[in-house]
Amino acid sequence: MKYNSNDFIIRVANEDDIPEVMEVNLRTLPENYWYGFYKFVLDRWGDIFLIAELNGKIIGYIMNRIEDTRDPVLLGKENELSHNKEKKKSFDNIMSSLKNVFSESHKVGHVISIAVLPEYRKKGIGTALLKEAISRMKDNYNAESVYLEVRVSNNDAISLYKKMGFEEVRIIKEYYRDGEDAYVMVKIL
Ligand code: ACO
Numbered sequence: 001m002k003y004n005s006n007d008f009i010i011r012v013a014n015e016d017d018i019p020e021v022m023e024v025n026l027r028t029l030p031e032n033y034w035y036g037f038y039k040f041v042l043d044r045w046g047d048i049f050l051i052a053e054l055n056g057k058i059i060g061y062i063m064n065r066i067e068d069t070r071d072p073v074l075l076g077k078e079n080e081l082s083h084n085k086e087k088k089k090s091f092d093n094i095m096s097s098l099k100n101v102f103s104e105s106h107k108v109g110h111v112i113s114i115a116v117l118p119e120y121r122k123k124g125i126g127t128a129l130l131k132e133a134i135s136r137m138k139d140n141y142n143a144e145s146v147y148l149e150v151r152v153s154n155n156d157a158i159s160l161y162k163k164m165g166f167e168e169v170r171i172i173k174e175y176y177r178d179g180e181d182a183y184v185m186v187k188i189l
């Protein structure tokens with residue numbers, strides 16, 4: 001139990017939490033993942049997979065990973081995007097906006113997904129999750145920046161990110177399955 005504010009607690013997730021996290025995700029976002037993906041992220045970056053809990057109930061989560069500009073995860077991502085010119089171009093630009101250091105090791109935090117159940121929003125829970133995650137990405141992994149993608153229509157999330165010091169660096173056209181564009185937002189740590 002790392003963090004305590006009002007009545008909710010921010011703590012690291014464990015494997016038993018995954019089904020409940022999946023439920024929160026299914027209730028709040030159209031971007032859903034299979035169990036194995038959560039498990040993979042938890043196994044590798046468990047100290048930055050955080051839960052907001054209220055009276056034993058999971059009401060929010062943030063799931064992150066750490067990428068490295070020299071890491072196969074990122075290089076693989078470049079390949080993965082190479083079929084899509086627009087996405088590939090955006091990826092190249094993210095990387096150059098992250099200091100132009102493909103040859104040097106540079107740790108980059110990536111917010112994969114954050115959500116709070118609707119009935120618990122606007123109480124600072126999203127902020128607390130994001131703050132704690134960013135501080136851990138910096139302290140535990142020496143991340144020099146954090147980035148994320150967000151739907152251009154997602155005003156609640158965008159306003160939270162801006163408040164936390166993220167800036168829009170890029171639009172990725174038709175990033176989402178339904179055709180909506182994404183902003184790439186970056187915060188330099
Ligand atoms: N009283 C009143 N208002 C408050 C209080 C309080 N005690 N505490 C915070 N607020 C305000 C904040 O100032 C902020 O206001 P503003 O953005 O209107 O200026 C607003 O409430 C939201 O801040 P939080 O409460 O910290 O955030 P919240 O817990 O509501 O979570 C989130 C934000 C996660 C974006 C939520 O809206 C959500 O789950 N949305 C659906 C899922 C989603 O879109 N996730 C992001 C997708 S992109 C990605 O995952 C990379």
Ligand code: ZN
Binds near residue numbers: 148
């Ligand atoms: Zn992403």
